[in-house]
Amino acid sequence: MNHRETTPVDEPADVHVGHIKTYAAGVPAVAVALRRGIEQMGTVRTARTLAKLNQRNGFDCPGCAWPETPGHRKHAEFCENGAKAVAEEATRRVVTPEFFAAHPLDDLRTRSGYWLSQQGRLTHPMYLAPGDTHYRPVSWDEANHIIADELRAMDHPDQAVFYTSGRTSNEAAFVYQLFARSLGTNNMPDCSNMCHESSGTALTEAIGIGKGSVSVPDLETADLIIVAGQNPGTNHPRMLSTLEKAKRGGAHIVAINPLPEAGLMRFKDPQRPSGVVGDGVRLADDFLQIRVGGDMALFRGICRMLLDDEDQSPGTVFDHDFLRDKCAGVQSYLDLLGAVDIDEILAATGLDHATIRDLATRVARSQRVVLCWAMGLTQQRHGVATIAEGVNMLLLRGMIGKPGAGVCPVRGHSNVQGDRTMGIYEKMPETFLAALDAEFGIASPRAHGHDTVAAIDAMVRGEVRVFMAMGGNFVAAAPDTRVTEAALARCRLTVQVSTKLNESHVATGTAALILPSLGRTDKDIVDGVAQQVSVEDSMSVVHLSRGSLTPSSPLLHSEVGIVCDLATATFGTDHPVDWTAMARDYDVIRDHISRVIPGFTDFNTRVRAKDGFVLPHPPRDSREFATGTGRANLAAHPLRWVPVPEGRLILQTLRSHDQYNTTVYGHDDRYRGIKGNRRVIMVHPDDIAAHGLTAGDHVDIVSEFAGPDGPEERRVTDFEVVAYDTPRGNAAGYYPETNPLVPLHLVAEESNTPVSKAVVIRLERTANAPD
Numbered sequence: 001m002n003h004r005e006t007t008p009v010d011e012p013a014d015v016h017v018g019h020i021k022t023y024a025a026g027v028p029a030v031a032v033a034l035r036r037g038i039e040q041m042g043t044v045r046t047a048r049t050l051a052k053l054n055q056r057n058g059f060d061c062p063g064c065a066w067p068e069t070p071g072h073r074k075h076a077e078f079c080e081n082g083a084k085a086v087a088e089e090a091t092r093r094v095v096t097p098e099f100f101a102a103h104p105l106d107d108l109r110t111r112s113g114y115w116l117s118q119q120g121r122l123t124h125p126m127y128l129a130p131g132d133t134h135y136r137p138v139s140w141d142e143a144n145h146i147i148a149d150e151l152r153a154m155d156h157p158d159q160a161v162f163y164t165s166g167r168t169s170n171e172a173a174f175v176y177q178l179f180a181r182s183l184g185t186n187n188m189p190d191c192s193n194m195c196h197e198s199s200g201t202a203l204t205e206a207i208g209i210g211k212g213s214v215s216v217p218d219l220e221t222a223d224l225i226i227v228a229g230q231n232p233g234t235n236h237p238r239m240l241s242t243l244e245k246a247k248r249g250g251a252h253i254v255a256i257n258p259l260p261e262a263g264l265m266r267f268k269d270p271q272r273p274s275g276v277v278g279d280g281v282r283l284a285d286d287f288l289q290i291r292v293g294g295d296m297a298l299f300r301g302i303c304r305m306l307l308d309d310e311d312q313s314p315g316t317v318f319d320h321d322f323l324r325d326k327c328a329g330v331q332s333y334l335d336l337l338g339a340v341d342i343d344e345i346l347a348a349t350g351l352d353h354a355t356i357r358d359l360a361t362r363v364a365r366s367q368r369v370v371l372c373w374a375m376g377l378t379q380q381r382h383g384v385a386t387i388a389e390g391v392n393m394l395l396l397r398g399m400i401g402k403p404g405a406g407v408c409p410v411r412g413h414s415n416v417q418g419d420r421t422m423g424i425y426e427k428m429p430e431t432f433l434a435a436l437d438a439e440f441g442i443a444s445p446r447a448h449g450h451d452t453v454a455a456i457d458a459m460v461r462g463e464v465r466v467f468m469a470m471g472g473n474f475v476a477a478a479p480d481t482r483v484t485e486a487a488l489a490r491c492r493l494t495v496q497v498s499t500k501l502n503e504s505h506v507a508t509g510t511a512a513l514i515l516p517s518l519g520r521t522d523k524d525i526v527d528g529v530a531q532q533v534s535v536e537d538s539m540s541v542v543h544l545s546r547g548s549l550t551p552s553s554p555l556l557h558s559e560v561g562i563v564c565d566l567a568t569a570t571f572g573t574d575h576p577v578d579w580t581a582m583a584r585d586y587d588v589i590r591d592h593i594s595r596v597i598p599g600f601t602d603f604n605t606r607v608r609a610k611d612g613f614v615l616p617h618p619p620r621d622s623r624e625f626a627t628g629t630g631r632a633n634l635a636a637h638p639l640r641w642v643p644v645p646e647g648r649l650i651l652q653t654l655r656s657h658d659q660y661n662t663t664v665y666g667h668d669d670r671y672r673g674i675k676g677n678r679r680v681i682m683v684h685p686d687d688i689a690a691h692g693l694t695a696g697d698h699v700d701i702v703s704e705f706a707g708p709d710g711p712e713e714r715r716v717t718d719f720e721v722v723a724y725d726t727p728r729g730n731a732a733g734y735y736p737e738t739n740p741l742v743p744l745h746l747v748a749e750e751s752n753t754p755v756s757k758a759v760v761i762r763l764e765r766t767a768n769a770p771d
């Protein structure tokens, strides 16, 4: 058996459905944070750890990429879910060689991801030899030689794939991509391929840089903030404080979401007296309950209304100077707007005319507009076009490169943006590769490598010999779980650099290695000197992070050390790259970075400044656009949306309030009032009835899609139906339990991101389900 059971043996059984919460945070959030901390770390370690979170001289929260407020950090710059992320990492529980001796792989494969991660921190490098039933301990030397031998046995460097998850520091990411390119491959898929790739693609085409253009002060001074396809109360809780501040400054906030997410409705800041008693602050002034996949239509509808307003009172709506001097593609886009069919916009969004008209009027009248978004927009078949359309709306009003306005893709992993800056990308531009080659005297390959989906395809074809992952949980994060498991099984060696046990340690190649690494919270001492790493947040601020806890085992290595030692084992000691010097002193790595990557001049000095430093962003800084046209491009994509086929539903897969991506912290999705079990599907009450079902019934969820040889299906069994406030025709289920339903080849156009937010499904009553 090489795949996990569909229903893990340890999964709790009963779903408890309560009420949807109408506010986020408040006292329960603090209580949950402390309880989870104390369970995992004990009281003293909890207090010590949380005191260092997001402070200068402390560590960057491994939770999300929301920036710290510059200048005045609050004493407790963390949130409930940041505290849970820390508790998960700083736990005192450990997974030792005895654990692996007691649990054969066949046993571990029946466990849930929750159970696996609850076992604690990994302590030893472990090896699963071909044909073995158990992992056994190995020395670091042995482990490195096993990998080096396998890499040297390849016919071509492209038989190796190097995955990265977005927690990896700048320094580790830089040496890791240098290792892959020294070896001769650009096969560097990363979690970003499944996350904000659509944002990067759309923004690069539109404004010449794939990053957001706003800072925290911009948000705080905006007069209109649109939050589309994002659930900040759960996934970026510190953003709520920024929104609250914006609100007190007079901003109007609009939430665009199929679900009434608690965090967008009301916020009780537990760090203010008014958040402890009282109802908290109403955050979203307007909630547009949009149909899944309807955002492009909404933005286009708004732009059409802006055009009508402009026609009626010329010179009052469009920023003509900006459009004339700085933009390209304006006329073709305006022509497209002329042909908009408002009935189609209403059908696509499920919203009424007056609602869209109100928002268009607000966009027309506001002087400082920020558009924030996350996975609800990016993980769509037309994700790139949707984001481009949102940017069009801003460009018509000249809302990029001025204070209080701009684009704000809210990143996920705490350093996912930095990893990309460091070169974790299967198609880095020639300028970067040339600078890297000149700095190190290597010859980086120029052929583009595999992204996540392409890497899985290559494994399926048997073209990948070695798969290595720098963090993350590839098998559970990737789409089409069964296909991805089978793909990994075709590799000769799978290597996971990890802090905690997860599903990817049991979905192995013929042989497998687990290399235990230090995490953000851990002290990283090399030759007696404490090393620091750096990260880049969602707003391009680069700052230091230094762990302070004693690692769970003396055998843990830093990610930088792991890569540099592996490089020495692979290339020998007379390689042009100074791997040993970099491993001994991370300042050496930063010096290299300062000469290779634009914006990092004097890296070592500037990163030690209070609050770090901000990377250049030409559109934000000087309204310059490094696109093909040298201008900001208005894109004219054909209108796309997601119709619901007869008798089917559109499934979006999302996060509960009690998880970090594939790491499940617990079974309490508190704000949505769903507790006890995650195998649920949220459906509109009328759709439940229309399907001949009753809330509480157990169903199989079957996804339907076109395969290369005709229609195909995927199935997960025994999910409980929960009545939920979602638009008709839409449904929601938790990631990663629903990942087996997301087809590998259902990807966003251009960005190749799996479409985790719009899968066509049908429901079938589970055979032999309990009543």
Ligand SMILES: Nc1nc2c(c(=O)[nH]1)N[C@H]1C(S)=C(S)[C@@H](COP(=O)(O)OP(=O)(O)OC[C@H]3O[C@@H](n4cnc5c(=O)[nH]c(N)nc54)[C@H](O)[C@@H]3O)O[C@H]1N2
Binding pocket: 063, 064, 065, 081, 082, 195, 228, 229, 230, 231, 232, 234, 235, 236, 256, 257, 258, 259, 261, 290, 291, 292, 293, 294, 295, 374, 375, 376, 377, 411, 412, 413, 652, 653, 654, 655, 656, 657, 659, 660, 661, 662, 757
């Ligand atoms: N505590 C915690 N924090 C996290 C994470 C975590 O798992 N736990 N994950 C981190 C990572 S890597 C990321 S990328 C971010 C993810 O942050 P989010 O993007 O907020 O995460 P999701 O749970 O995927 O939520 C997507 C939201 O989009 C909405 N949505 C779905 N489809 C559509 C649509 O078609 N249109 C619109 N307008 N909305 C839609 C959903 O209802 C949901 O509210 O969070 C980061 N922070």
Ligand SMILES: Nc1nc2c(c(=O)[nH]1)N[C@H]1C(S)=C(S)[C@@H](COP(=O)(O)OP(=O)(O)OC[C@H]3O[C@@H](n4cnc5c(=O)[nH]c(N)nc54)[C@H](O)[C@@H]3O)O[C@H]1N2
Binding pocket: 117, 164, 165, 166, 167, 168, 191, 192, 194, 195, 196, 375, 379, 412, 413, 470, 471, 472, 473, 474, 476, 477, 478, 479, 497, 498, 499, 500, 501, 502, 517, 518, 519, 520, 559, 653, 654, 655, 660, 661, 662, 663, 735, 736, 738, 739, 742, 756
């Ligand atoms: N269906 C569906 N699929 C999705 C999504 C979705 O919304 N729906 N979201 C996608 C998104 S946005 C993302 S970003 C990906 C996430 O994909 P990944 O980044 O691959 O997944 P994570 O769950 O964040 O990885 C968790 C693991 O990272 C390891 N880890 C944690 N900290 C460290 C560390 O400091 N060092 C090392 N070496 N390892 C560490 C631990 O072993 C832990 O088990 O999933 C994607 N998949």
Ligand SMILES: [Mo]
Binding pocket: 191, 194, 195, 196, 411, 412, 413
């Ligand atoms: Mo993400």
